[in-house]
Amino acid sequence: MPVTQADVARRAGVSQRTVSNVVRGFPYVSAEVVARVNEAIDALGYTPSQAARSLRSGRSGVIQLVVPELDVPYFAELARGVIKCAEERGLVVLVRQTLGERDRERDALEGSAAEYAEGTILSAVAAVEDLFPACRPRSPVVLIGERSGMGVVDHIGIDDVTASQVATRHLVDAGRHRVAFIGADVEDALRMAAMRLQGYRDALDSAGVPADPTLVVATKSYHRRDGEMAMADLLARDVPPDAVFCATDLLALGALRAAHERGVRVPTDVAVIGFDGLEEGRYSVPTLSTISPDKQELARVCVETLVRRIEERAAGADDARPEDLPIPFELVVRESSAAS
Secondary structure (H helix, E strand, O other), rough: OOOOOHHHHHHOOOOOHHHHHHHOOOOOOOOHHHHHHHHHHHHOOOOOOOOHHHHHHHOEEEEEEEEEOOOOOOHHHEEEEEEEEHHHHHOEEEEEEEEOOOOHHHHHHOOHHHHHHHOOOEEEOHHHHHHHOOOOOOOOOEEEEEEOOOOEEEEEEEEEHHHHHHHHHHHHOOOOOOOOEEEEEEEEEHHHHHHHHHHHHHHHHHOOOOOOOOEEEEEEOOHHHHHHHHHHHHHHOOOOOOOEOOOOHHHHHHHEEEEEEHHOOOOOOEEEEEEEHHHHOOOOOOEEEEEOHHHHHHHHHHHHHHHHHHHHOOOOOOOOOOOEEEEEEEEEEOOOOOOO
16 A cells, blocks of 8 residues: 555654645754654655645646657657656656647647646647647647747757758669659648658759659558558559658558568669668668657757746746757668668
């Protein structure tokens, strides 16, 4: 059974109210009584409940991490980093899934959980003007990913266009000239897809490689199966591509599977590169080249920025202009695009 204040009071020979006063740091308790109560707390391993601390301080010690899909490894890896950084600061993380639906995103910012959480780290699919149409959010929000904060909330992320240029140029510099792109958005509304497609096109243009619109393949979502189906379509053509840049690592892993099932050699016949730096890519066959955002740095900056905004608001000094903070990335070249 958990240790209670009543247990501590019995051991220390004082009232439960006295124990509460000691835990709260009430100044008018004798040093001798404080010492006895603290000895009992240490001996019994008593820990004041989070709820009790919240009532005393007016602070919940809870932040939200709101992401589209929990079963996408990128968000799982990010959540691990955010939780680690938050725990180092004595915070608890409530993780929520929106499935990319605007109403779920708005509920995360305006619903009951938002009343309890001190702040939110949000990976949004909806545009900022849809989420914050008239006023600032009720508690601090840090936006991550491709959606800009638009000067309304802090935004933290990598430069997707530049990163996609680097990935595409890597394929071109390796001598590939029919470079395909897997992961265009069917509805042309997903900012992640649009930015990565833009970087792909910019890199081909700067390298003097003619862009072939038939090599751009849209996907309904961004999972392994979508990549497998898109790659199967490309490989079935009379003149297949000799390289493929996938908008996510999951698409790329599906593309590798499609190539393997058809006896297409990677990277000899077709080079493949993904985006996200998933740990899974280190163990695929062949290992997957990727654009790898610094997810540890992303998690650290997110938590530190949110904590700073929470403290500013608590002090009544939260009029600082929202920031746009860049996170570094690197091109990780592995077997799937290495020189054959």
